[in-house]
Structure formats: structure tokens, C-alpha cells
Amino acid sequence: MSQVAPGEHELRRVIDEDREVDGLGEQELLDFYRSMTLLRTYDERSLVYHRQGRIGTYAMFWNHEAMQAGSAHALAAGDWIFPSYRESAIGLLRGIPASTILHWWRGHPAGWWNPADHNVASICVPIGTHVPHAAGFAWGTKLKGEKTVSIVYFGDGATSEGSFHEGANLAAVMQAPLVLFCNNNQWAISTPLSAQTRAEALVDKASGYGIPGVRVDGGDVLAVFEATREAVDRARAGGGPTFVEAVSYRAAPHGTADDPRAYIDVERVEQEKRNECLGRYERYLRKLGLLGDDLEASIKAEALEVMRAGIAEAEAAPDPDVGLVFEHAYANPPASFASDLAELCRILGGGLG
Amino acid sequence: MSLRFMVEAVNDALHVELARDDTVMVMGEDVGRAGGVFRATAGLRDRFGPDRCVDTPLAEAGILGGAVGLCMAGWRPVCEMQYDAFSYPCLDQLINHVGRYHWRTRGKMEFPLVVRMPYGGGVRAPELHDDSPETYYVHTPGVKVAIPSTPADAKGLLAAAIRDPDPVVVLEPKLIYRNERAEVPEGEHVVPLGKARLAREGSDVTLVAYGAMVPLCERAAEELEGEASVEVLDVRTLKPLDEEALLASAAKTGRVVIVQEAPRTAGFGAELAAILAEKAILDLHGPVLRVTGFDVPYPYWRIEDAYMPSLVRILDAARKLLAF
Numbered sequence: 212m213s214q215v216a217p218g219e220h221e222l223r224r225v226i227d228e229d230r231e232v233d234g235l236g237e238q239e240l241l242d243f244y245r246s247m248t249l250l251r252t253y254d255e256r257s258l259v260y261h262r263q264g265r266i267g268t269y270a271m272f273w274n275h276e277a278m279q280a281g282s283a284h285a286l287a288a289g290d291w292i293f294p295s296y297r298e299s300a301i302g303l304l305r306g307i308p309a310s311t312i313l314h315w316w317r318g319h320p321a322g323w324w325n326p327a328d329h330n331v332a333s334i335c336v337p338i339g340t341h342v343p344h345a346a347g348f349a350w351g352t353k354l355k356g357e358k359t360v361s362i363v364y365f366g367d368g369a370t371s372e373g374s375f376h377e378g379a380n381l382a383a384v385m386q387a388p389l390v391l392f393c394n395n396n397q398w399a400i401s402t403p404l405s406a407q408t409r410a411e412a413l414v415d416k417a418s419g420y421g422i423p424g425v426r427v428d429g430g431d432v433l434a435v436f437e438a439t440r441e442a443v444d445r446a447r448a449g450g451g452p453t454f455v456e457a458v459s460y461r462a463a464p465h466g467t468a469d470d471p472r473a474y475i476d477v478e479r480v481e482q483e484k485r486n487e488c489l490g491r492y493e494r495y496l497r498k499l500g501l502l503g504d505d506l507e508a509s510i511k512a513e514a515l516e517v518m519r520a521g522i523a524e525a526e527a528a529p530d531p532d533v534g535l536v537f538e539h540a541y542a543n544p545p546a547s548f549a550s551d552l553a554e555l556c557r558i559l560g561g562g563l564g
Numbered sequence: 565m566s567l568r569f570m571v572e573a574v575n576d577a578l579h580v581e582l583a584r585d586d587t588v589m590v591m592g593e594d595v596g597r598a599g600g601v602f603r604a605t606a607g608l609r610d611r612f613g614p615d616r617c618v619d620t621p622l623a624e625a626g627i628l629g630g631a632v633g634l635c636m637a638g639w640r641p642v643c644e645m646q647y648d649a650f651s652y653p654c655l656d657q658l659i660n661h662v663g664r665y666h667w668r669t670r671g672k673m674e675f676p677l678v679v680r681m682p683y684g685g686g687v688r689a690p691e692l693h694d695d696s697p698e699t700y701y702v703h704t705p706g707v708k709v710a711i712p713s714t715p716a717d718a719k720g721l722l723a724a725a726i727r728d729p730d731p732v733v734v735l736e737p738k739l740i741y742r743n744e745r746a747e748v749p750e751g752e753h754v755v756p757l758g759k760a761r762l763a764r765e766g767s768d769v770t771l772v773a774y775g776a777m778v779p780l781c782e783r784a785a786e787e788l789e790g791e792a793s794v795e796v797l798d799v800r801t802l803k804p805l806d807e808e809a810l811l812a813s814a815a816k817t818g819r820v821v822i823v824q825e826a827p828r829t830a831g832f833g834a835e836l837a838a839i840l841a842e843k844a845i846l847d848l849h850g851p852v853l854r855v856t857g858f859d860v861p862y863p864y865w866r867i868e869d870a871y872m873p874s875l876v877r878i879l880d881a882a883r884k885l886l887a888f
Contacts, residue, residue, distance in 0.1 A: 349633070
């Protein structure tokens with residue numbers, strides 16, 4: 212049994228308080244900016260690619276960049292990330308090529324990667340079901356005596372799922388080195404947080420698991436970084452999991468197939484857009500004198516080039532071979548696969564018709 | 565060789581495999597301190613420690629989802645689901661992740677986990693301690709399914725499942741967990757997945773079954789002695805299925821009765837019947853018959869014998885087919 216303080220309700224902030232975060236120099240502050248810009252550019256270009264018919268259905272993460280970049284930068288290179296689809300492009304920050312992630316949204320098998328290459332697990336589509344994976348993985352690394360820390364991302368809606376509960380509880384019981392990072396953007400498609408829970412704050416769930424919980428301004432990349440770093444340090448020191456609730460607001464649709472005007476407060480969205488996370492951070496950096504027009508332009512151009520090259524590479528890839536339908540379903544496939552494939556190829560005559 | 569009950573053979577397999585490979589671990593509800601509600605995991609915690617025979621929170625999706633992550637961290641978890649019907653919460657993980665994750669990594673990561681559980685009826689138990697859920701598992705791509713009917717196979721199939729690079733579900737027929745001791749090889753014993761077992765040779769009719777229905781079919785064969793020569797085929801691995809053995813027996817006898825405890829509609833027997841219809845039609849002298857449970861909730865135990873395939877129902881089907 213453990214005694215934990217109730218989760219903090221006060222949002223931790225850095226930017227709005229004009230504070231600085233210990234241990235962050237000019238280089239790190241600009242790295243955060245590069246990462247946020249890359250994510251923002253990925254997201255905005257993807258919406259364009261979708262409208263041009265170059266990628267399929269796409270789930271935006273506009274205004275989530277501070278949460279993703281701030282937390283990812285708090286990890287060591289060997290630490291593991293378990294993303295949901297809202298963090299589909301977080302692997303960019305770990306060196307996964309843009310083309311790979313674009314392939315994923317283009318429905319091409321080349322969109323999957325080997326998680327061990329970048330310590331980024333596969334994108335999880337069903338809500339919250341990867342929380343037990345992260346808990347099991349973190350517990351497994353601890354059992355092996357490794358010093359790896361893991362982070363799992365999920366939204367406010369996921370906290371209603373049984374999988375979230377079972378994963379969070381398992382991590383707590385096993386004192387697994389895990390950060391449970393809740394991106395509370397206050398909407399699960401059309402369902403507002405008030406219809407998701409009676410809890411005053413999602414962070415209150417932490418004390419039910421006997422783990423610490425903190426609440427942070429999700430639009431403040433530095434506050435997110437600081438809170439996550441504290442959780443990572445605790446996990447690495449053997450202190451078990453922490454629940455981080457990052458509070459933000461979904462200022463874009465759930466995905467390209469969603470029209471939020473039917474349910475969302477349009478005024479509020481406009482207000483959130485005016486205070487979106489990348490702009491806030493730009494103003495902070497400018498005030499510190501770290502960012503000027505030229506640097507901003509060159510960082511944005513760099514990110515655009517990543518996307519231009521990424522989509523070009525993805526579009527240049529040949530169509531996947533029919534045989535890939537059967538490939539990798541099993542490490543040791545049943546004999547029937549070979550005859551099924553031969554028969555399919557005979558009928559198709561080498562093409563999908 | 566030594567004489568063991570089936571559940572003792574399961575326990576033996578776990579002891580041997582945990583000793584053989586220190587990445588193998590057992591996890592589940594009550595598997596550690598209690599040694600499992602059926603004693604299948606007895607002695608493991610004392611011998612291998614609480615990190616390799618782990619009492620988990622009471623959470624089937626958490627157990628199987630946790631096992632997915634453990635595989636990624638280099639472990640080979642053997643998950644116990646306490647009872648057949650209590651395994652259903654883990655189907656979410658099984659369908660959405662266990663059967664897909666190797667594919668998602670384009671074959672780069674393996675998920676060599678095992679889900680094992682006691683299953684099936686006829687044991688005078690409360691509600692939802694009697695189900696035969698094999699079809700749910702067999703229907704899940706990326707997953708293999710084995711069901712032993714003898715103590716030796718219970719040991720050998722579980723060992724094969726633990727060593728297999730793919731996720732394997734092993735269903736253990738609890739009706740025959742402790743009914744009869746039989747010879748079980750000592751030490752390492754592996755029965756390859758994907759191979760059926762000819763439990764009894766015959767020439768007039770084939771009874772195809774798995775799990776607790778195999779010994780019942782063997783009794784039916786004895787009853788029919790002098791009347792007909794009966795072959796009994798023990799499927800052993802439902803996926804990947806040993807189609808050759810099924811088709812060879814059908815070609816030999818020309819008559820097939822399939823016996824399964826599970827409800828009839830879209831049960832595994834339907835798959836066997838479909839394969840026979842596709843590939844053995846000209847060998848058959850009559851229709852493929854099924855003796856199965858019914859499409860109803862598994863009944864109260866005072867009338868469960870009317871639900872379970874019984875000797876008289878199997879004899880009736882075999883005689884009908886012989887007279888066709």
C-alpha cells in the first residue's frame with residue numbers, strides 16, 4: 212500500500228508565468244521549437260494531402276504539438292513511446308521518416324515499422340487498448356533490470372475504457388516505470404468531457420491507483436516538458452508510474468471525416484486557435500530573444516522540405532504486391548497460405564483487376 | 565514415463581519449460597500463491613520466484629494486454645485465464661492486438677505468448693464455468709489453437725505452444741483434468757502443432773473430435789464393436805488444422821461424424837464439414853453429421869447432460885450414417 216498525495220488540480224505553467232525551466236539552454240529551447248514546427252507542418256500538410264486525395268482518412272493533431280514535443284523531449288533516447296493515432300507522427304521526433312508515416316495514412320504496408328528500431332510502438336487505433344501494452348512492456352524492462360522508461364499517450368475519452376483502467380492498475384501494482392500521459396483535449400469526437408466523467412479532474416484517477424498525478428497546461432510546451440521530466444525521473448529511480456493530465460482543447464476536427472460544427476462551440480474554438488500552442492511558444496522565444504524572423508523562416512522551410520520529400524518518396528513507392536496480404540500474419544504460417552496465395556494469383560492473373 | 569492426470573501433465577510442462585528457458589514466465593489470477601484454482605501452476609512460484617509466476621490483478625484484458633508488452637520486452641508469457649467464459653474480456657486484446665502485432669511490425673517482432681485455460685462442460689459447475697469458446701479463438705487471424713485430449717498431449721502441445729514464435733491458445737478440457745492417469749514422457753516432451761492424432765483405427769466410419777469429446781468417441785467406438793469398425797480422429801490442433809489427416813480418414817471410411825461440445829452454429833465442426841464438402845465429396849457415402857451442443861446458453865447443471873454430446877447421441881448419429 213502506498214500513500215500518495217491527491218493529484219494536483221492547479222495547472223502547472225511556465226510560459227504564462229514567464230518562468231524558465233532548469234536545465235534548458237538555448238539549444239534545447241530551439242530543439243523544442245523545431246520539433247513542434249515539424250509536427251505542425253506534418254499535420255497541416257497532411258490535411259492538404261488528404262484534400263488532394265493523396266492520403267486517406269486522417270486524424271489531425273493541430274494544437275497538440277506542445278503536448279507531444281514537450282513530453283517526447285523529456286525522454287532519453289532509449290525510452291519507449293506508445294502512441295495512439297493522435298500521436299501518429301510522434302515518431303518523426305525519433306527519426307522515423309515522414310514517408311513511413313505517410314504510407315500508414317495511405318494504407319500501404321510500408322507504413323509499419325519495427326518498433327525496436329526507434330523505440331516507438333505501433334500506432335494504436337482502438338481507444339486505450341495500448342495502455343496495457345505499455346504497462347506490460349515497462350514492467351518487463353524492469354524485470355530485466357533495464358533502466359528504460361516508457362510513456363503511453365491516450366486521450367480523455369480513453370480514461371472511460373476498461374483497458375485504460377486495467378493497464379494503469381497493472382502498471383501501478385507492478386511499479387512499472389511508466390508515464391501515463393493523458394492528452395485531455397476535452398472532446399472524444401462529439402462527446403464532451405462532462406459526458407465522459409463525473410470526476411472534477413481526470414488527474415483524480417491517479418490517487419485511485421495509488422500513484423502521483425499532475426495537471427499541466429497542455430498548450431505550454433515547457434510546462435509539459437517539466438512535468439513529464441519529473442515523472443520520467445521518478446520512474447527511472449524506481450518510483451513507479453505517474454499520471455500526467457495535460458489540459459488542452461481540440462481546435463480542429465476529430466478527423467477528416469468529422470464536421471464538429473454540429474456539436475462544438477465555434478466561438479471557443481476560435482478563441483483556442485488564437486492561443487494555439489506553437490504561436491504561444493514563438494512569442495515566448497521571441498521575448499527571450501532566441502527567435503527572429505530569419506530563424507523562424509528557415510526552421511519552417513526545413514520542416515516543409517521534410518514533408519515535400521516525404522510525400523514524394525511515399526508516392527514513388529510501387530504498389531504493394533498481392534502476396535503481402537499473407538505476409539507476416541504468422542511468424543510460422545500455416546501451409547494453407549501458400550496454396551491460397553497461388554490460387555489468388557492464378558485468378559487475379561498478377562494484378563488486382 | 566510416469567502416470568499423471570492431465571492437469572498434472574500441464575503442471576509438468578510448465579516446470580520443464582520454465583527451467584529450460586528463463587524468458588518463459590507464467591501470469592494470471594491465483595497462479596502464484598495458490599498454484600492455480602486447478603493446481604495447474606502449483607510449485608512454480610516457490611521454484612522460480614514471484615517474478616516468473618506472477619499473481620496479477622483480476623483483469624483478463626490487462627493480463628493479455630500486459631503480455632503483449634512483455635513480449636516486446638523479450639519475455640515469453642504464459643497467461644492463465646481462470647475459466648473459459650472468464651476469458652471473454654481478453655478477446656479485445658486477442659483480436660485487436662495479439663493476432664495483429666507481428667503483422668504490424670512487418671514480421672520484425674515476435675509475440676510468442678500462450679493463453680491457456682480450462683474449458684468445457686459436464687463438471688456440475690455454476691453458470692459460465694462450462695463454455696467451449698474455441699471458435700472465437702480459431703476465428704482470430706494470427707492466432708493458433710490447440711486442444712489436448714490426453715495427459716501426454718496436454719504436456720507436449722503446451723510445450724510446443726510455449727516454444728512457438730506465434731501466439732497460441734491452448735484449451736484444456738477440465739472434464740478430463742483428473743479422470744484418469746496416463747503415461748506422460750518425463751522431461752522435455754513436445755507434440756508438434758498442426759498434427760492430428762489417430763486415436764483409434766477403423767474402416768467404416770470416422771468420429772472426429774477434440775478435447776473431452778475424444779474419450780467419449782472412443783467409448784462409442786467400443787460400443788459399436790462387432791457392428792462397425794470405427795476410426796477416431798483427435799484433431800489436437802484446430803489451427804493450423806491437419807487437413808491431410810482429416811481427408812485421409814474421410815477417404816478411408818467414407819463416413820464422418822463430427823462431435824463438439826460448443827453450440828452448433830458456425831462452430832468448429834462446421835469448418836470441418838465445409839472442408840469435407842469442398843475436398844472429399846466424392847469419397848463420402850453419406851452426409852457429414854454433427855453431434856454438438858445447442859444454440860442456447862449453457863444450461864443449469866442439473867440438465868447439462870441433455871446439452872452435452874453423449875454416448876447415445878453419438879451412437880445414434882453413427883448408426884444413422886452407417887444405414888444411410
